[in-house]
Amino acid sequence: MEVLNSVQYFDGLQASPQSALLHISEAGFSLQVGPIWNAGAPVLYFPKAECSFQKTDHQLIVFLNKKAGAYFTVDAQDPTATAIIHLLQPVEKSFATSLFKLNAFTLLLIVLLLFSGVYWGIATVVPWAGLKIIKPETETELGEKMHEAMMGDASVDKSKTALIQSFANSLELSKIYPIKITVVKNQEVNAYAIPGGNIVIYTGILRTMQSPDELAALLGHEAAHITERHSLRSVLRSAATGLMISVIFNDVSGILSILVENAEGLRSMQFSRSMEENADEVGMKVLVKNKINPLAMKQLMQTLKDNAPEMPTVLSFLSTHPATDDRIKHAESFAIPYKNSSFAANPLRDSIWRELK
Amino acid sequence: MEYNKYSLSFKGSGASYFKILLVNIILVTITLGLYYPWARARSLQYFYSNTLFNGQAFVFTGTGSEMFKGFIKAFVLLIGIYGLVTYLVLNEQELVGAALFYIFFLLLLPLAIHGSYRYRFAKTVWSGIRFGYTGDKWELFALFIKGTLLTLVTFGIYGAWFMMNLRRYLLCNVKIGDARFSYKGVGGEYFWLNVKGYFLSIITLGLYFFWWQKDLYAYFINNLRLTRGDQTMLLRSTATGGDFLVLILVNLLLFVFTLGLATPWIAVRTMRFLFSNMVLDGTIAFDELQQTQPNFDDATGEDIADFLDFGFII
Numbered sequence: 001m002e003v004l005n006s007v008q009y010f011d012g013l014q015a016s017p018q019s020a021l022l023h024i025s026e027a028g029f030s031l032q033v034g035p036i037w038n039a040g041a042p043v044l045y046f047p048k049a050e051c052s053f054q055k056t057d058h059q060l061i062v063f064l065n066k067k068a069g070a071y072f073t074v075d076a077q078d079p080t081a082t083a084i085i086h087l088l089q090p091v092e093k094s095f096a097t098s099l100f101k102l103n104a105f106t107l108l109l110i111v112l113l114l115f116s117g118v119y120w121g122i123a124t125v126v127p128w129a130g131l132k133i134i135k136p137e138t139e140t141e142l143g144e145k146m147h148e149a150m151m152g153d154a155s156v157d158k159s160k161t162a163l164i165q166s167f168a169n170s171l172e173l174s175k176i177y178p179i180k181i182t183v184v185k186n187q188e189v190n191a192y193a194i195p196g197g198n199i200v201i202y203t204g205i206l207r208t209m210q211s212p213d214e215l216a217a218l219l220g221h222e223a224a225h226i227t228e229r230h231s232l233r234s235v236l237r238s239a240a241t242g243l244m245i246s247v248i249f250n251d252v253s254g255i256l257s258i259l260v261e262n263a264e265g266l267r268s269m270q271f272s273r274s275m276e277e278n279a280d281e282v283g284m285k286v287l288v289k290n291k292i293n294p295l296a297m298k299q300l301m302q303t304l305k306d307n308a309p310e311m312p313t314v315l316s317f318l319s320t321h322p323a324t325d326d327r328i329k330h331a332e333s334f335a336i337p338y339k340n341s342s343f344a345a346n347p348l349r350d351s352i353w354r355e356l357k
Numbered sequence: 358m359e360y361n362k363y364s365l366s367f368k369g370s371g372a373s374y375f376k377i378l379l380v381n382i383i384l385v386t387i388t389l390g391l392y393y394p395w396a397r398a399r400s401l402q403y404f405y406s407n408t409l410f411n412g413q414a415f416v417f418t419g420t421g422s423e424m425f426k427g428f429i430k431a432f433v434l435l436i437g438i439y440g441l442v443t444y445l446v447l448n449e450q451e452l453v454g455a456a457l458f459y460i461f462f463l464l465l466l467p468l469a470i471h472g473s474y475r476y477r478f479a480k481t482v483w484s485g486i487r488f489g490y491t492g493d494k495w496e497l498f499a500l501f502i503k504g505t506l507l508t509l510v511t512f513g514i515y516g517a518w519f520m521m522n523l524r525r526y527l528l529c530n531v532k533i534g535d536a537r538f539s540y541k542g543v544g545g546e547y548f549w550l551n552v553k554g555y556f557l558s559i560i561t562l563g564l565y566f567f568w569w570q571k572d573l574y575a576y577f578i579n580n581l582r583l584t585r586g587d588q589t590m591l592l593r594s595t596a597t598g599g600d601f602l603v604l605i606l607v608n609l610l611l612f613v614f615t616l617g618l619a620t621p622w623i624a625v626r627t628m629r630f631l632f633s634n635m636v637l638d639g640t641i642a643f644d645e646l647q648q649t650q651p652n653f654d655d656a657t658g659e660d661i662a663d664f665l666d667f668g669f670i671i
Contacts, residue, residue, distance in 0.1 A: 014648070054418075057369075071485065114383060
């Protein structure tokens with residue numbers, strides 16, 4: 001006994017649907033318009049290779065030719081619908097279908113996982129690739145532009161800038177990057193490094209410092225952020241995140257301004273703890289090379305720590321340089337092997353220091 | 358001729374649309390965006406199949422693979438333009454770059470809209486009958502150039518006339534089978550409607566905004582009609598300013614308090630709102646509609662329009 005199913009048939013010529021009877025065979029679909037199957041009446045035959053289907057919430061739509069002109073529909077819950085899908089798509093190959101079997105909560109979790117994966121991936125890959133691609137010369141050029149943009153509305157102390165520049169020149173801070181100092185008139189206790197060689201020092205931090213060795217330690221520390229490319233890495237990382245955000249919110253035009261905007265963030269940049277300790281260590285090596293006691297780094301941190309509570313509301317050097325106590329201990333243990341080394345005063349730096357104060 | 362009342366309704370649910378969006382996001386992410394055309398096809402199919410006119414659902418017959426071909430063409434074209442402009446800007450030719458950019462989009466826009474209308478309507482089927490767009494791309498092009506230039510020269514005032522000329526041209530060329538849509542909105546009325554809406558919104562500290570939206574919606578719906586020979590169907594909006602106030606404020610609250618997760622529910626309730634506040638009546642015998650519009654498979658225009666993110670404008 002052949003199984004017949006009643007379906008709604010749209011012939012693609014006129015709007016009113018016709019009720020028709022459907023017979024499914026291995027090769028395709030046979031349709032006859034009317035309420036009962038009449039052996040003598042004409043039968044429409046559609047080979048399955050020509051047919052395709054679309055399943056909606058309510059019905060299964062079976063298109064009967066490639067141009068999708070004629071189709072018939074059956075209720076999505078009807079067992080016939082399952083039989084038709086099985087005939088037209090014998091192997092369940094769609095990954096989407098298996099996703100739809102999951103509930104909304106699981107799907108939401110997958111989305112969140114994917115997003116954090118993508119986020120992590122981009123935040124890692126972009127800085128890594130950037131460090132490979134960007135040469136120190138390019139970095140200096142780029143950093144110069146950032147510096148220009150950032151110094152736009154700052155008031156520069158020209159005489160102190162010149163003094164500290166010659167102080168820095170006597171230290172041999174970097175072989176690759178031209179270290180350029182800018183002293184800005186600002187009461188905040190802050191200093192930061194821009195990729196490529198620029199170091200910005202606020203007059204506020206100069207005032208708190210007690211000795212030329214502390215200044216050398218500060219310069220050594222900031223220069224290390226440049227030579228170890230910490231600043232570049234941080235800029236690239238926040239640029240990558242900014243990039244992702246602008247892609248997600250469909251604001252591609254904003255991408256160009258992102259680099260400059262992120263450079264602004266350097267003022268209050270949070271370096272990772274390991275980056276800071278690394279910078280301390282490299283800075284202390286610079287001190288040793290210049291015959292300065294590496295304990296100056298410890299003193300610098302102590303001085304800054306003591307001065308920090310005076311301005312709790314403003315961003316201070318310490319708040320952007322976390323875990324000071326740990327770093328002080330780290331500096332102490334670094335200095336132990338040099339306990340018995342001889343350190344010499346440097347007349348040039350001492351005279352610069354006196355002029356600064 | 359018999360007088361009929363017709364029904365238009367939306368029966369989709371936020372929960373099922375949410376699921377569709379989630380699956381789409383997952384697939385688009387893991388394919389690095391390549392799945393996007395199929396995702397779009399699925400969303401469109403969902404909205405069409407849940408929209409019922411006289412109890413009969415619409416069918417979107419477009420497919421992901423058609424839209425993928427258009428997607429690739431649109432992508433290459435737009436990357437080419439952006440590449441050229443970026444090259445010019447980097448080589449200190451900012452002005453040339455910017456000029457080229459605007460001219461190119463001015464030329465591209467009407468062609469994208471034309472392509473989008475042709476594809477989208479050819480793939481819209483109701484009760485087995487295809488919609489179609491019969492506009493001419495060069496006529497639309499001329500209308501666009503004239504409109505843009507006059508709008509620039511008049512500091513935006515001509516924009517209202519431009520908008521209505523565009524809407525009239527587009528809608529008057531939309532057919533379903535052998536029935537044709539027409540629109541009789543005109544620039545002058547539309548302009549004063551907006552002037553009134555703008556100033557009253559300022560005076561009432563924004564409260565009138567919802568009544569302004571109501572007017573704009575009504576101006577769209579009430580001027581639209583469908584004719585087939587001597588038979589007509591008229592549309593009328595019954596939404597009030599208060600209805601719009603509730604709709605928009607609730608949508609806003611839903612969005613804010615769910616951090617955007619309620620987006621699919623917002624889309625669904627907005628659709629419901631628009632359809633349920635519409636009365637359709639007239640003398641067209643819809644079961645007699647004849648198939649007249651051809652099929653059209655090139656989705657490039659549709660995809661460019663989607664890339665440029667101006668949706669499906671009317």
